[in-house]
Amino acid sequence: MTKDLAMRIFVGHLAAYVAIVAICAGLNLWLLPAMLWWPWVLIGWGVAVATHAFALLLRKTRRRERIFIDRKSRAFAVHLFAYVAVVLVLFYVNRTLTPKVWWFYWVALGWGIGVAFHGWCALIRRRTMAQAPPPRKRAPRKPKPKH
Structure with missing residues (x-):
């Protein structure tokens, strides 16, 4: 694991995103496959993860x-x-x-x-x-x- 705190926080955010979206998808497809709602979790939280990644990229760039x-x-x-x-x-x-x-x-x-x-x-x-x-x-x- 990296020593940089900001990168560790981002990796934790990304891991939580992947795990929770996978759980939501599994629950949705198991309990109510006719009405798909898990893609909304994927899209909404995906915007937050992408914004976090963009902020980290701008902070880490050595330009x-x-x-x-x-x-x-x-x-x-x-x-x-x-x-x-x-x-x-x-x-x-x-x-x-x-x-x-x-x-x-x-x-x-x-x-x-x-x-x-x-x-x-x-x-x-x-x-x-x-x-x-x-x-x-x-x-x-x-x-x-x-x-």
């Missing part, structure tokens, strides 16, 4: 690009990945299960506003603040004369 060094930019990339993956899953669910009622875009809009604000804070606001001139230093105050 010099800003996105791999800056923690806030890296966190934004992970959140954007999770957002896109979940919205695509919700679009698929909405399209297949309730095609007459469109509801997934409310989740996409609400979460998208948060992700956009995170991107603004991580990428744009930080750069504009870094380019701003430093505040002027005031001259020390002269003590008031005593009468």
Whole structure:
């Protein structure tokens, strides 16, 4: 096993995912084979495992690009990945299960506003603040004369 704690946590997450999905699939196919629900567990938890793997990949990459060094930019990339993956899953669910009622875009809009604000804070606001001139230093105050 690796000495890196982050990698051990990910391997534990992946092992739990595989084991629980296998148990869910076995239970579903044994008890209620006419109605398959275990693929939803596979897809939903799979997005979480993929996001965890993406975060670990960005953290472990030894590149010099800003996105791999800056923690806030890296966190934004992970959140954007999770957002896109979940919205695509919700679009698929909405399209297949309730095609007459469109509801997934409310989740996409609400979460998208948060992700956009995170991107603004991580990428744009930080750069504009870094380019701003430093505040002027005031001259020390002269003590008031005593009468």
